[in-house]
Amino acid sequence: MRILHWFRKDLRLDDNTALAEAAHDSDHDVVPFYASDPAWFARPDMAATRVRFVLGALTELSASIAARGSKLALAHGDPAETVPRAARATGADAVYWNDEYEPALAARDDRVEAALRAAGVGVKRFHDRLLVPPGAVTTRTGGNYTVYTPFRRACEEVPIAEPHARVECLAPHELPSPRLATLERLGFAEPGSAAWPAGESHAHRRLQRFLGGTGREPGAGLARYASERDFPSVPATSQLSADLKFGTLGIRRLAHGVLAAAARDPRLAASADKYVQELRWRDFFAHVLWHHPHVEQGAFRPEFDRLRWTGTDADFAAWCEGRTGYPIVDAGMRELLATGLMHNRVRMVVASFLTKDLLLDWQRGERWFMTHLVDGDLASNNGGWQWAAGTGSDAAPWFRIFNPILQGMRFDASGRYVRQWCPELAKLPDAYVHRPWESPPLVLLEAGVTLGETYPLPRVDHAERRDQALAMYSAARAK
DSSP: OOEEEEESSOOOSSSOHHHHHHHHHTTTOEEEEEEEOHHHHTOTTOOHHHHHHHHHHHHHHHHHHHTTTOOOEEEESOHHHHHHHHHHHHTOSEEEEEOOOSHHHHHHHHHHHHHHHHTTOEEEEEOOSSSSOTTSOOOTTSOOOOSHHHHHHHHTTSOOOOOOOOOOOOOOOOSOOOOOOOTTTTTOOOOSSOOOOOSHHHHHHHHHHHHSOSSSSTTOHHHHHHHHTTOTTSOOSOOOHHHHHHTSSOHHHHHHHHHHHHHHOGGGHHHHHHHHHHHHHHHHHHHHHHHOGGGGTSOSSGGGGGOOOOOOHHHHHHHHHTOSSOHHHHHHHHHHHHHSOOOHHHHHHHHHHHHHTSOOOHHHHHHHHHTTOTTOOHHHHHHHHHHHHTOSSSSSOTTOOOOHHHHHHHHOTTOHHHHHHOGGGTTSOTTTTTOGGGSOHHHHHHHTOOBTTTBOOOSSOHHHHHHHHHHHHHHHHHO
């Protein structure tokens, strides 16, 4: 039996469910294949930084496959045509792949399966991207969960599957394996953000760096995760979000690595537990999108589609460019432009600020993130934005409004994060770095800060906008 494995967002040989099953079922007569889809590149929210990451991951995957006596077959076009064509050309009895859960991608996969079966080729689809796939847990009445905490508790009753061994043997074949395209050939300009090292080996190095400490080593991520993950200047996070997005690291390998580290050193137990809970947030948002696909186009709670946003295009531009006059917000937006990433705590702060201080539609912010994030994922990004905007599946989050000054003072008390991304504020004392407009004139002078020139004055008054936001949401609910 010969099997064509269709790589998609699983760009790795280790802990790859469909690939491991194909190797087992075919006695390692597996042809590795990747089909790029023009429709994917044509999406208006596609970020060049993500395309660059995929090209880097494919470069490493191709080299790994070549080192095992095969080659990565490549095709470009509608997968409903390119996948059956490749299966016929290589004499495959079946095509295996790992499923996607975004509505458009799931519909595409259904079309590909129908075309393959019409051509007499078998299909096997596997769950791989999540700890718990959609449909695996239900409420007592058989419904799906729309609140995180009961969802998490239900998922904790499902054992985390063991990671799959790395596939070491792949079949030689004669399918085309042309040179990978460049950003320019695919119609993208080189992004302004720094390149994120892509590929399975980089993902495993990031994982080992995160796991490497036991609390004795300064900077070890997992040892600091439970207590310091919310502090953007502290290296307490895994930096693995893009690897999970594109599958350069298996979710089971990550989860078991974290749990094994805690088993070796009980001091890591709280951090390991909290980290796995955060992985379940990723699952939760994927489940919400799967069961409620309307969230891709609007609010989870339809009453909030009636919100009357009053912010201006100039407000939006100031937010995008990091010149709102609120340092923690501006630092986060500048970090995004420079790196293609943003610390999760800061993502919540800037999202709350856009919607509840600037009174701008959360969908504008959602799209801006997707066009700039290297880890941009529809389910996670949509879920995060709806959580911050108060339009999502939480019971009553609409009145949650982050104070950007207090958030900065609490999670960046030393101002280290703000000073990194807003260097014009570098000489301000800690007491004023998150509220420079309250600095005495002499302090501003000594720090070289001229408000309105070297750094903007606050674009809005937070207290006033908080009241307006609450009134706006109340009016939408009343209707």
